[in-house]
Structures are given as structure tokens and as C-alpha cells.
Amino acid sequence: MREWIASVLTGHYRLFYSIALGYLKNASMAEDAVQTAAVKGLQNLKHVKQPDAFLGWFAKITRNTCLDMLRHKSWTSEDPLEVALEKASSSARLTQLDRRIDLLSEISALPEKQAIVVQLRFLEDRDIDEIAEQLKLKRNTVEVRLHRALAKLAKSASLQALRRIEKP
Amino acid sequence: MTEDILGQYLNGRLNAGEARTRISKASASDARRMLEIIELDQWMASNLRELVPPEGAAERLYERVSAPQLWARPEEEAKSRTPLLRRLRVRYDVVGHSKQTKKGKKKISRQKKKTK
Numbered sequence: 001m002r003e004w005i006a007s008v009l010t011g012h013y014r015l016f017y018s019i020a021l022g023y024l025k026n027a028s029m030a031e032d033a034v035q036t037a038a039v040k041g042l043q044n045l046k047h048v049k050q051p052d053a054f055l056g057w058f059a060k061i062t063r064n065t066c067l068d069m070l071r072h073k074s075w076t077s078e079d080p081l082e083v084a085l086e087k088a089s090s091s092a093r094l095t096q097l098d099r100r101i102d103l104l105s106e107i108s109a110l111p112e113k114q115a116i117v118v119q120l121r122f123l124e125d126r127d128i129d130e131i132a133e134q135l136k137l138k139r140n141t142v143e144v145r146l147h148r149a150l151a152k153l154a155k156s157a158s159l160q161a162l163r164r165i166e167k168p
Numbered sequence: 169m170t171e172d173i174l175g176q177y178l179n180g181r182l183n184a185g186e187a188r189t190r191i192s193k194a195s196a197s198d199a200r201r202m203l204e205i206i207e208l209d210q211w212m213a214s215n216l217r218e219l220v221p222p223e224g225a226a227e228r229l230y231e232r233v234s235a236p237q238l239w240a241r242p243e244e245e246a247k248s249r250t251p252l253l254r255r256l257r258v259r260y261d262v263v264g265h266s267k268q269t270k271k272g273k274k275k276i277s278r279q280k281k282k283t284k
Contacts (some may be wrong), residue, residue: 013226018219027258031225100219122216127180128221136267146178150205153212163211 006044008054009038015123021088022104023066032067037065056135059116063108098160106159114149117142174202177209184210 009016020030047055067162107118115118118127120134128146131141153159171180177187184206191206 002234006230009233010226013229014219014221017221017225018216027222031222034225035229035232038229042233096215098177100215103215104219115196118212122212123219128178143175143178147174147205151201154201154204154208159208162209164213 005042005054007061013056013057014058014125016120018104018109018123019059019119020060020066020099022106022108024069024103025101029069033066033069034062036069040065050136052136055060056116057146059119060112063112089116099165100163102158106153110149110152112154114145117145118149118153121146174205177206 016034020033020037022028024033041058044061048054072098076167092160107115107122109115110118116130116135122132126134128139130140131137131146132142135142139155173182173187175191176182177184182190187206188203191202
């Protein structure tokens, strides 16, 4: 059991880390969040009814852990003025990592059911059939969710701005 | 028709180039929106493909998750503490040490009697 859970968590680490990074926008905090979520998950294993649902369930725990951390934002030592100045001057020199973080947070802002589909598609390189299998959903449902999510993201002003920055 | 093309593209049955050609042939009013989605899909894939977690992070998680103390049962651990510590753990809401209900206590005492 212990081995199985450890291997699932590490096997999908990139997914969980990216979910956390999208919320917390800080690499080391994202790593902490995934670890905290893992501990929480182990303490609540009895709530998992089907082992097949473990991935979605743990993604939800990761998301909730990040939201908790944002609510009790005592871990951040950033000066608000500094953050505002940084933001104002950042658009011109967005690094690739910043762009990815912004993209991840746009994905996190999607409704949960759509976000997990998008995350599996882009972070785990899954096709629709695999996502449906992983989340125990119908293929059609996954397709509709993905379509809606992409349509929503295409309309997002901040994503449009990010893409414009990239194109010289 | 464009919806079908997009569906086929998302399912991996058409590549971006083929999907673009078919959409442009269809020239429907929403063709532009479909092309936008395909472009966004490609842009997201290329941006997120190389996102890598910090080095050794997955291994650190593996160690944390495999730590034996995480798998210790809180009830057994609680039994090994003094009554005061047990009460304090309940009062300060330590995870896994929730307050026992009357029903729960009765159940435990019944089980103890049975084992005797």
C-alpha cells in the first residue's frame, strides 16, 4: 500500500507540482504544498472509495492545500510595494518560467473539473481516451470539458497578453 | 463541421496542419475561433512541455511518504500517551485525535469485554 501510494505520487509529481505552482507562484512553496498535501492525503486515505479515483482526489487535496496556504499567507515575506513595482516592470522582461507560472495560474482559475482535464493533457501528455480512463469519465465528457476550457482560455485577456509578448 | 474537425484534432486524429486546412476550407463563421483554439493548444503544449519540478523534489516526496511515522496509527499512538496528553491533543485539535463520542466509547468498551 505504502509503496503503491508513494509510486503514484512520485509518478505524477509533475502534475501535482504544477497545480501547486499555479496557485502559489513559487517553486519551493509549491514543493512544500505537495508534501503537505501528501501528508494530508495519507491521513485521510479512508475517504478514497476507489483506488482508480486516487489521482483526481489527490489533485483536489493539492488544490485545497494551496488555497489554505494562500488564506494563511504568513509564509510570504514579500513587501506589497515591492510586489507592485515588480509587477509593473515585469511585462517587458518576463522570463520563460514566469510565463509558465502565469499560464499555470490561468489553468488553475478554470472550474476544477475543466482544470484537471487541461492539466492532464498538457502536463502528462495524455490524450482524451487516457484522460477519460484516468478520471473514470466518459470520453465525450472529457472532450466537452477540454473544448470548453480551451475556449475559455482563448478568451482570457491575460493569456492573450502573454502570447502577444512572446510574438515579437 | 468545424466542431468535428476540432474534436478530431483534440482526439489526436488530425494534426494541427490538417485541421487548419480543413477549417479554412469550411470557412464557417466560427472557423476563426477554432483556429484560435488550435493555436492556443499548441502554444500551451510547447510552453508547458519543458516545465520541470526542482531537482530531487519527487525523491524527497517519496522519502516523506515512505517515512514509517506517517503510517503509524494515531489510536495506537494515543494509547501510549498519558491521559492528560491525550486530553490536550483533543483540545488543541491535533490531527487524528478527535474527541470520542459516548457511542464510540461504548463501542470500544464492548469490544474490550468481548476480547476478555
